[in-house]
Amino acid sequence: MQVSIETTSGLERRLTVGVPADVIDKEVNKRLQEAARSVRINGFRKGKVPFKVVRQKFGSGVRQEVLGDTINRSFQEAVRQNSIKPAGQPRIEPKQFDEGKDLEYIATFEVFPEISLKEIDGVSITQYEADISEQDIDEMIETLRKSQASWATAERSAQNGDRVNIDFVGKRDGEEFDGGSATGYTLQLGSGSMIPGFEDGIIGMSAGDTKVLALTFPEDYQVEALKGAAVEFTATLNSVSEQQLPELNDTFFASFGVTEGGQEKFRSDVRDNMEREKERMVKTKIKSQVLDALLDANTIDTPKALVQQEIDVLRQQAIQQYGQLSAKLDVRSLLPDELFRKRAERRTALGLLISEIVSEQKITVDNERVRKLVESIAATYEDPDSVINYYYSNNDLLSGARAAVLEDQVVDYLLAKASVASKKVSYQELIKPENDGDQGE
Numbered sequence: 001m002q003v004s005i006e007t008t009s010g011l012e013r014r015l016t017v018g019v020p021a022d023v024i025d026k027e028v029n030k031r032l033q034e035a036a037r038s039v040r041i042n043g044f045r046k047g048k049v050p051f052k053v054v055r056q057k058f059g060s061g062v063r064q065e066v067l068g069d070t071i072n073r074s075f076q077e078a079v080r081q082n083s084i085k086p087a088g089q090p091r092i093e094p095k096q097f098d099e100g101k102d103l104e105y106i107a108t109f110e111v112f113p114e115i116s117l118k119e120i121d122g123v124s125i126t127q128y129e130a131d132i133s134e135q136d137i138d139e140m141i142e143t144l145r146k147s148q149a150s151w152a153t154a155e156r157s158a159q160n161g162d163r164v165n166i167d168f169v170g171k172r173d174g175e176e177f178d179g180g181s182a183t184g185y186t187l188q189l190g191s192g193s194m195i196p197g198f199e200d201g202i203i204g205m206s207a208g209d210t211k212v213l214a215l216t217f218p219e220d221y222q223v224e225a226l227k228g229a230a231v232e233f234t235a236t237l238n239s240v241s242e243q244q245l246p247e248l249n250d251t252f253f254a255s256f257g258v259t260e261g262g263q264e265k266f267r268s269d270v271r272d273n274m275e276r277e278k279e280r281m282v283k284t285k286i287k288s289q290v291l292d293a294l295l296d297a298n299t300i301d302t303p304k305a306l307v308q309q310e311i312d313v314l315r316q317q318a319i320q321q322y323g324q325l326s327a328k329l330d331v332r333s334l335l336p337d338e339l340f341r342k343r344a345e346r347r348t349a350l351g352l353l354i355s356e357i358v359s360e361q362k363i364t365v366d367n368e369r370v371r372k373l374v375e376s377i378a379a380t381y382e383d384p385d386s387v388i389n390y391y392y393s394n395n396d397l398l399s400g401a402r403a404a405v406l407e408d409q410v411v412d413y414l415l416a417k418a419s420v421a422s423k424k425v426s427y428q429e430l431i432k433p434e435n436d437g438d439q440g441e
Helices: 021-036 051-081 134-147 198-202 250-254 262-297 304-328 337-361 367-378 384-393 395-415 427-431
Strands: 002-009 012-019 091-096 103-110 124-129 150-153 163-172 175-188 210-216 230-244 419-424
Touching (some): 021 051, 051 103, 103 304, 124 262, 134 262, 134 427, 175 230, 198 210, 198 230, 250 262, 262 337, 262 395, 262 427, 304 337, 367 384, 367 395, 384 395
Antiparallel strands (some): 002 012, 012 103, 150 230, 163 175, 163 230
8 A cells, every 4th residue: 555645734634645556356256256156146046146237236345445445445555654644534536446557545634733732820810709698689580570471462662671562574785685584573662682772672662663773783794795784674663562570479480490488598598599590600710710721821723624514513502502493404404504604613622622722631530520420410300310320321412511520620730820819709600601602612
């Protein structure tokens, strides 16, 4: 087998592989001879078909199988002999596949980057602290009430916080544009789910009113063709509904699992849940700072193949939010690669850096921490023991938990080298999500 390697650009490598024709021919003959012992062809007894007939009937198909297997085997052997670590599957380009001639092909692929790891010794990390006040608990209870609110038709103009049903048609330069129109669309005013100015324009309208909204799409809008575009929406308001909050009574408390103890027990449970959320957010914000510092200290090339895998994962997660609607939508046009690329590149880079630290420091997963993580997840379900057993019987779920714990162990290792300072903030400020990046990779 002959192998030559060249670097085309960055992480991309081009591998030219040649395999002697006699290697291919011997394997083809071997498989045809094996087939001849069992093949059935009309006019011949089993095992008595002449080899020439077998070759004529099956030779082409068997040769294609042998070529495919030989490419796979020779590629793996070539990268192993040359100590190459491919990142993703190669793109195979045939150069010579003719029978009787040496097999020759080109495999183009990316490799994992070489990382000269720089750690974050002395980097400043803020550990946030917060107290939970009675007012914080009151606000959380109001949020829970809103989560179970009902809606009733309101015979008045629309106000912020109302739920409205509207028809609208969006036009750009007098022409309708894709995705800019809907009939019977339900919208909660103040949700921020529409482009700036749309929801404000609906406020003050009454059922039956029609209004033209002259708006501009944001410059960072996810659809390239609409970035910064000036458009007009003709909106008709069909109905206005106002929110009606449930009373704080035993029925409401029971909906959250509190069947005894009334409001006092309910407030106690709310506080306990808020304490758990506080602890989670303290950990999340520390982790985010540590991983940001690690990225800042290490600029690495990310293989396009690995980034694309992350994009596909993120898109799939987004598709799941659409539920049954996803089958009716052109998801790739609504959720293009560029929408996820920045996050995918960050996740890929962090994954490579974390793997390097695990390898250099010989960090092994702490199974006790894995157990505690699974138990904490299970505690949110009615039957925790069943959830724990399910995790430990499902390799994918357990592998995910082990990966999360291993990542936390890397964060702990890095945090021990950083300079940590405490900062007191309000509970609301603490639980406010970050704007950029992922909250825990």
